[in-house]
Amino acid sequence: MENIATVIILLAVVTALAEVTDRIKVPYPILLVLAGIAISLVPGLPVITLNPEVVFLVFLPPILYAAAWTTSLAEFKAARRSITLLATGCVIFTTCAVAWVAHIFIPDLSWPEAFVLGAIISPPDAVAAAAATKGLAIPKRVTTILEGESLVNDATGLIAYKYAVAAVVTGVFNVWEAGLQFFVVAGVGIVLGLLVGLVFKWIHKLTPDNPTTDTTLTFLAPFVAYLSAESIHVSGVLAVVVCGLYLGRQSSKIFSQQGRLQAYGVWDTVIFMLNGIIFILIGLQLRVVMEGMEEHSFGTLLWYGAIVSVAVILGRIIWVYPGTYIPRIIKRIRTTEPKPSMKTVTVVAWSGMRGVVSLAAALALPLTTMGDEPFHNRNLIIFLTFCVILSTLVLQGLTLRPLINWLGIEVDNAEHEREQQARLRIASSVIEHIEENYSLALSDEVLNQIKTKYEIRIQRIRKDQTQQRLAEQEINEFHRIQKELLNRERELTLSLRDQGKISDEALRKIEYELDLEETRLILEQA
Structure with a gap:
């Protein structure tokens, strides 16, 4: 009963702080962690301990699965070399760099213990990276690389962590055996994740018109993938990521319209709650973290923490620049991949926020x-x-947004242009299909009414392509008025229901149509 009350209180705090972050434009993980630290300092409050097993089983699979689901598989493949260099090479390099610095500057920290520390803090966090870059003016490829890295690097870090801990516990470590096991654990995890994805695709096709069942299955998939992999001692993280990437790619084929709307709505809420709770729990661990630290003075602890933090940040920076440009010596890479600008490489180098997986591994x-x-x-x-x-x-x-503004990075509009071309091609093809297949079967009045919707869409797209776009202020004003009119429609609909002129069922139907229209406006504004 006490645990349930704690979760409810944390959800209330998370929801309130999320509203604050929207207003002050601060990534919500930062504010939640700081709030957790502040709460942990209040005298008399009970200590809330973060259970590592809960993190790895309850929080990690759905968070990784949701991130993988919304990641473009095609873009992930296109950036796979950069993602691999960061998720594997940078993690291993950072592990070694931190281990060396920690062993040199922290007395009585053995090499195995230093490598344990390096493995724990080497992988950046998926949620922190996505939250910190959300809404920032950075190219799509940079976002793909950062999110792709954060999806895969946990596997590298956790495998390195496993062997580093084994070295401390047993006093034995074989680098060749560990290297071979790394490829086996990762490879089998990838294959198993794909198999789980294929099974769930087949199950989804058995229930094509049941949104509730489909949504439930999306919650089962990450746990089945993770538990199946962990039960045979291979990478559960990679199994979940591969399963999510595959099913996300197949979602247009296996979900109905209502199933997609329901699943996305439910997942948005669940991921918000999981992320919020996990970051505020990080802050609440301050008391737990300070236990048993009496043998070191507070100043010494801060010095050690500063040294290791600098090593983590500099280790990533040292890896990213050479890792980006040295491989371009190879002609095939130069001809197949666009040359990244120094500005975007700087953003990638500075986007190394750590999170809950590191803390759970330490605990x-x-x-x-x-x-x-x-x-x-x-x-x-x-x-x-x-x-x-x-x-x-x-x-x-906190410095990522000012850094991007200082560098003067602008969003590439090529993706928007491709999207508009696709919309134009789709609308034109549908009109051709209507004329070829329905012109003889329908009256002229009905035919023209059907075609009008697509002709208006084509006119709007062409107008957008040939004329200057409205200023941002004018666009915001347009959407504001549209939302006010939709709210007016809702008020009138509710008034008619209250007067007994329409039923509750009619009210819900009209509200649903208005909600879809407002969703369309939000997507246009995004």
């Missing part, structure tokens, strides 16, 4: 090693992980 460290010896420096590793999460979220998260 999951065993208490003892072989012979029931205590896991030396366990509390220090947890503290340093917390420092890195806080510093990267706050420092990089």
